Amino acid sequence: MFGTFVEELEEDRPRYGIVKNLGTFNPLKVAFHEWIGMFRDAFAPDLTPRERLNYLIKPPGWSHDGSRDTSETLKAAYLRRNPGEAGKPGLPSAGVEAAE
Numbered sequence: 001m002f003g004t005f006v007e008e009l010e011e012d013r014p015r016y017g018i019v020k021n022l023g024t025f026n027p028l029k030v031a032f033h034e035w036i037g038m039f040r041d042a043f044a045p046d047l048t049p050r051e052r053l054n055y056l057i058k059p060p061g062w063s064h065d066g067s068r069d070t071s072e073t074l075k076a077a078y079l080r081r082n083p084g085e086a087g088k089p090g091l092p093s094a095g096v097e098a099a100e
Contacts, residue, residue, distance in 0.1 A: 002059050004071070004090065006089035006090045007089065008089075009089060012088050012089060019069075019074070038055055038056055039056075041055040041063075042055040042056050047064060051064040059071065061073070061074075075090075075091055075092060076092070078091070079091060079092065
């Protein structure tokens, strides 16, 4: 859907997880924390109707003012810390930086 699928390679096993810890073991909060965050963003004051809708339909990390990390900026930061990983499935090639 977002163009993020890549074939899994045996020599490069995927690492799963979330970007930041939730700080709770409450199953309802774990299940719905992203939805709560999306609606909190969408109903913040001083947004246009288009910006409100975009918070609900744009890819993770999208913000009306560009102040948040998207998957592209997270990948670029990861490559700055781990340059040898460049070009692996799901990561851009060496020398390709995401817009920040």
